Amino acid sequence: MSDIPSTSRGPGRPGLFETFLADNESTEGSDMDIDPSESSYEYDIPSDPFASSDSETENSAGTPRAAKRRRVAEQEAAAQPRQDDNGNPDWIPVQPPEPEADPGSRASFLPRNVGPRNAPPRNSQPISYIELFLDQELLVHMVRETNRYANAFLTDDAVIEWIREHPNSRFKKWPSNGISVVLLKKYLGLSINMGLVQKKRLTSYWSTQPSQATPYFNAVMPFWLFSLINRMIHVNDNTTEVPRGADGFDPWHKVRPILDRFNDSFKRHYVPSENVSIDESMIGMKNRIVYIQYMPNKRHARFGIKKFELCDSNGYVYHMELYAGKDFDIRHDEGQAHGVVMTLMSKSHLLNKGYHLYTDNFYTKPHLAEVLFQNDTYLTGTVRANSRGMPAEITKAKLKVGETTYRRKGDILAVAFREKQSQKKPVILLSTRFPAENVTKEKRGKEVTKPVMVSHYNQFMGGVDVSDKKVCHVAAERATHRYWVKVFRHLIDIALLNAYEIYLLNTDGRKLSRHDFLVSVVETLCTATDEVPRQATPQHHLVLLPGRKEMDCTICSDRKGGKRRRSRHWCPACSVGCHEKCAARLDHTQGSARRGVKRRVTDQDQEDSD
Template sequence: MMDREAAVPALDSDEDCTLSSEEDSDSDDEYLHFEERLDPKEDVIPDECGKNGAKEPVAKRAKADKQPTLSWKTETDIDVAPQALRFLPKREPGPQLKPRDAHSAMSLFKMFFSESAVLTLCRNTNAQAAKSRAKGRKYKCTLKSIRDYWRQDSLFSVPFPATVMSRDRYLTISWNLHMSHPGADKENDRKRGTAEHDCLFRVRPLMDTIRLACKTIYHPRRNLAVNEGVVACKANTEMTQCMKATPTRWGFKLFVLADSSNGYTVDFAVYTGKNSFPTGHGLSYDAVMSLLDRIVLGSGYHVYMDNFYTSPKLLTDLFALKFGACGTYRDNRKGCPQDAANSLTSKSARGSMRWIRDEHLVFVKWMDAREVSVCSTIHAAQTGDTMQRRVKTQNGWRTKSFPCPAPVIAYNQHMGGVGLSDQLLQYYTAQHKTMKWYRKLFPHFLDIAATNAYIVHKELYGNMSHKEFMEELITELFPGAGQASDATAGRRICALCKAKSGKRQDTPWNCQACDVHLCVQLKRNCFLDWHKVV
């Protein structure tokens, strides 16, 4: 059997490299860092010979000797922030929906996972099933964890799934689930190894639909965060990556742009290999640039990122496009101050800071429990802000305030957008085991649609927890609950709740036959109770 690690193409092969000479000095280290998320202190830029111990070329040393010696300034020196960019979003930030319209959990979900997407999915799934039948395939029920939902004994009995469809029907659909047409897949597969081949062809129809919906239905607020997400997958494809430093050893990497205020996924891109973003400036540079569309977003946004993405060139180019940026950085990145005098040392007191300004770009070092390096085109180096830390004294632990640079405070405040997005996605995920790589991405797209729908619902109404929203969504998607009802008449008082308890319970659901509003929720299904009596 082929070794699993040998089956995945190396990320830093010379054959796939398309980087410009300007970025060659840190590109290899960049990909290594992306693959394993190395500690910044361990990141070492390979020299031209490819060996860390090799001697530096004479011409390179002479060039370095001519560079002026920089000196770090201290917290007593005054820094002036660059001129603030005007925030000019293309649309008013927030949900792009009419406030007077009522929006149920299902109606919001369908904005991301549209009727046309469902029809395409059904058509291509049926085509795949027909292809499988033509090959004489017979499906045997071997997925024990899935089959448990249809068991009838007292321990595992779950009545709901069997009311929707039979076990064998569900498994057959699951095994034949297909987002692209099987015939078109063949044509795309013939192009493998050429520039015309699309690695994501089998998920492209649904992925493009959801990406467009993410950018259309909601416009983000000013602070954005860029980071990567992970979809666990052990399928043997050129797109799955080995992530040795994470609990998810194998999977797909996604670059994600999120609204820092609520975790809304504004856009995402699946990493398919080193040539995914061939603009010639390195993977981290291209990933950020591909997610920030000025035509869609507008200008004046503040983008936060971690040290995998941050580089002086990226922040400078973003500033030229009227995007402010802030992020932690690695000292060995090209263009970052490295041998400057008066830098922090391991003996520097907690709260000590140093900074260097290069026009609109400021580099800041701050001593916390360990040294923190941040650069920004938004902030002044320090504005007198402080940060509290628990420190050990002779009388025990106590809270103490330390001076803290403005970029560090802003980074801590806004960088959690993608982390919040990933956290919300994991709460009620649709993921389950499958052998096909595209069926691992399919439920992740569903999770993005459902989570974004919840965030929009919360922005509009703010009266429902994430769990309650998912329960209502499942109930509304259940065919029996909505056959004779609709959610287009606006929110009104539930007739049954008013009659039974005198309480006001607003609901968007209206029975077309009885012309009354009735609740449709998992714990309170007034729609069914009303019609048992009528």
């Protein structure tokens, strides 16, 4: 036996080296046209291109024909439907244009009359649309809770002591019978007007300096009354609040009535169009509370309270949920994103009606698309590359500018598309509504071809962003230490936006701009018939001072004249001391009583004393 190792790969067959020599000898002096009949041996090619014998697997790994057969087999196998580990159809490549599915097998859009419903008569005044949300029942509730809180606050012992030590306190001016609905409307009207006439300080609206004066505010309501209502405003009963850590604790207890009522009224007076979107938004603030979130991609407010919104494509907010952190998160086995989408869609009553939902890559998942499709709801949205269940041919695609690649799994279609050179990675989208189809549009004088689902996503996804932009320009929000007050004002702004959207759809002819619409609302709310209440007498009465404290009697004591007379009783509302025998001569409505100045005795008082 020779010492040189044999290059043969099997018994009875020549090695690669011998085959190469034989081929060169048979083709010498020719144009390299190989005749199979002149070959040194014949290959055994099976009839089934996918079947291979043991000897072929062992011996034909390096032959050109074997490599060609392997490539053909791989291409044929790639074209065949694949299955995952559970036996379900896997992602298969598709090419545009893909025929659309049978309309009979797809869910149809059920709502027929989209837009306003239960609305005022056509061409009504702007105030009629505000009253759809800020109705009389809600205003009465807010007045009741505000007066309840004011009474509890002003009768507290610590507040009474503080008022006694500060004779000029504004709390002494609180109306004896509380505020009315008319005063609350004026307060809301001025608050809305502050979003149209923006100033940095609250007191600047009542400034008397010629260069800074805005006389309208003082003509509607004095500053002391506005600041009092602003301090006492409440929409829920604090005595029913469950402590933190106890069962039934609600982090949004202080705004729960108005939040729930607005969500109900938003759905009662509007039917959204077929294309809706879900996204998160922010109520900007930096208060020291545990609910503050940080979202760097929200340019209008990076810090604040996060909320999830379901909006129509025109910016109408259909339903919203406030986010209080992971301790109060929407629980779901498939994760937070899945739970948020299903909760908003369920509470909005939009499932099983053929709606088309658009979401961003935080929410879009293949499993969510399957669940929504089973509930007759379409889903289109961007997808993260690391999302579970996405094909590697899409998530790891290397595409040139303008290239697309499609993969389908049942009713779900995934696409990767690279639109421009500056886009390092292709954008990935998933949809249960559109087929694999490209559309050509003109952009800046050039024709641009992109997937049809990308075009529709750009058109209908921005409902929440449109809402944020419209609210931000004329927001009545102001900086405050009480976080829930800013949430309350933000909810008012959203109600004003929704009212304007209904106004646009329910008005013929020339329509007011949003600025003029709000001006009309402000002027209507601020025109009331009731006079602004001044200090009243029913709450004024003498109270025994705590301990052994005494005060100068404001009626009979005169320090300058050397006649100092002390009393164990005082009037908390006037913050002055007074003997019981002098109480009948004390005029509670005079301003001097609040400053502790001695009363001027009238002729009638002198007669009574005699």
